[in-house]
Amino acid sequence: MQIEAVSTQPFEGQRPGTSGLRKKVKVFQQAHYLENFVQSVFDSIGDFVGQTLVVGGDGRYYNREAIQTILKMAAANGFSKVFVGQGGILSTPAASCVIRKYGAYGGLILSASHNPAGPDDDFGIKYNIGSGGPAPESVTEAIYAGTQDISYYDIVECADVNLDQTGSFELVGMQVDVIDAVADYAELMQSLFDFDAIRGLLSDDFSMVFDAMHAVTGPYAKIIIEDMLGAADGTVMNGEPKEDFGGGHPDPNLTYAHELVDILYGDDAPDFGAASDGDGDRNMILGNHFFVTPSDSLAVMAANAQLVPGYASGISGVARSMPTSAAADRVAESLGLDCYETPTGWKFFGNLMDAGRVTLCGEESFGTGSDHVREKDGLWAVLFWLNILAVRKQSVESILTDHWKKFGRNYYSRHDYEGVDSAAAAQVLQHVRDQFSSLPGTQLAGRMVENCDDFAYTDPVDGSVSENQGVRILFEDGSRIIYRLSGTGTSGATIRLYLESYEADQNKHGLDAQDALADMIAAAGEVSQLQQLTGRDKPTVIT
């Protein structure tokens, strides 16, 4: 039946250029709100009648209710089949895997990533296309336009589907397949990594902890790491997914994954620690008293890919987001591989992977992945590291020390100023822009400034241009200071300041990153007047 799409407040859809609609649960719970968005998606994605849709989410509060609504709308709109993860669960990379494996038309993923969950917290939804990746801007623009003048939506009236039992069910003429949420993903992992070698490693005196942060990767990690790879029971901590993520903030970084960090930096620390986020696409890698920056992690993976069966025959190229350190570039150069520098956001990697130009890609924001799916993939990164450790039989720290010896070290840090006044944030970037013509050729932080620009990217595959992707001060020695406004923050503006300096001398590789970058940090503040303009004397988060 058709229902008139009356909103209790002006409906605000997915902004073009963002990868999903994220709002408080209370907003999604308003009459017709979710329905309006879902109908706008269905109205924007072309002719799917008779096709298959994949639906699943990170298990957060409102996941099950949203899935029931989506199933009834999919049936009314003409999909012939929907794959849904058991219990409504599919991690973001697992959803991408299922879309690809079964040749689905697309998928709806319910998640607000690492943002807190629960009745007073966040919910989100996004549409992925048949390649398994986030919808391109042409689609998100159409969805947004649709949400602005939606007048009705289609939904069938029927009882809810039992999401807890796997099997095929009929829903008013549409087939619903409730599938094991882990099996397809686990099979894909088994095809890429040397499970025997990892099993051997884990049965030695090697010890590890994986923190699922009470979010979606719990069941995936328990089955893959404990059951299939034989790690001891309890290796996966916080493995019980909860609707409110246990009240936590499942973002795998040094700030929010402090429970894991304390273990890896405590007495009797294990050899390896890792964590993933709410929907399973991010990862953090730790060694015994050692933190691997995501930028270095990508570089180490690229340099060691030949040790991993799924990549042993060679990788086609590497991509990193612009603010990610250039550590991977050095590996690519030495291996004779193409290296691409893209704007922030995973969707830019998708085109490169579809075109066969890159195999591995990553972002400084704890995202790493490959062309096995079209999303970043947290557990995949953990298994990649375990595979490297199983072959090299060295500690995480010595793998990094060796890596820096060979390629040099890219000291790197990101300083976030969260919840800043939006106008002040814009002024900070403009203040730096105003010096674009005067800075080159001058000394800053003891280095020569070579060039300044607003990063722009022309997609080598489809020719599309993305401008204003970050304000950059580029130095002759490869060091960089970058200022960028977050596109994902929810209140006010977030300024991200990225700092990078290259050190070739191995005798200087053992410094703390903040110490090594101290003069760059000071210079970044002076040039931008960040502190004065925002009234903040220090960042809210330092990574």
Ligand code: G1P
């Ligand atoms: C942040 C990260 C970016 C990532 C995005 C989605 O975006 O910096 O790398 O792709 O979340 O996970 P930002 O808030 O910086 O726009």
Ligand code: ZN
């Ligand atoms: Zn995520």
